[in-house]
Amino acid sequence: MQEFTGQELSSKKADYLKYIYMRGDLVKTTEIAARFDVAPSTVTKALREIANAGYIEHTPYHGVRLTPPGVEYARFLVRRHRIVALVLSHYRLTPEEACSEAEKIEQSFSKDLVDRICRSLGHPMMSVCGEIEHDRGCCSSGGRLV
CATH class of the missing domain: 1.10.10.10 (Winged helix-like DNA-binding domain superfamily/Winged helix DNA-binding domain)
Structure with missing residues (x-):
């Protein structure tokens, strides 16, 4: 990977x-x-x-x-977006607002930071934007591994 x-x-x-x-x-x-x-x-x-x-x-x-690397990278990008939107939804943003605001700031979140946030949230399976796929680097336990 x-x-x-x-x-x-x-x-x-x-x-x-x-x-x-x-x-x-x-x-x-x-x-x-x-x-x-x-x-x-x-x-x-x-x-x-x-x-x-x-x-x-x-x-x-x-x-x-x-391409295969494109699939991997796109999965990461979607996962990052959904985790950032989930975090923002905890601040009483509607799902639409959380998704929109995540679009504006997600580029600043590194893979390491996304993995840390994911772990701290207990490897959530759903975001306000949809299902969250987990990779082996983040989730040695919990969550759906891809």
Whole structure:
């Protein structure tokens, strides 16, 4: 398993990677552009850079799919988002507010910090945003290991 710091991609590129992961299999550039309300050319440029980093396979005019390292990194990004949103929800934010605020700050949370927060919360299985998947680095006990 590759070790991630959480700083490998800009927040926008990380958002694209999370979206591709959540959509599964092949995702078209136009779908990503519509979801994030940006021009397809903007998405294409970002996807090229994400592909150069080894996280996706990009076939122009067909779409993108995650590589094995891309799946691992996207799982981490989704897990980080959900743990940060869960923490924020403890401060009486609605699920929507917690998710929105997590989007703004999650990039600053390293993998080590996310793992520590996860352990301190007892390896929660659910966040306000959905199921939390756990990796072996964080969860030697408790939680669903992936």
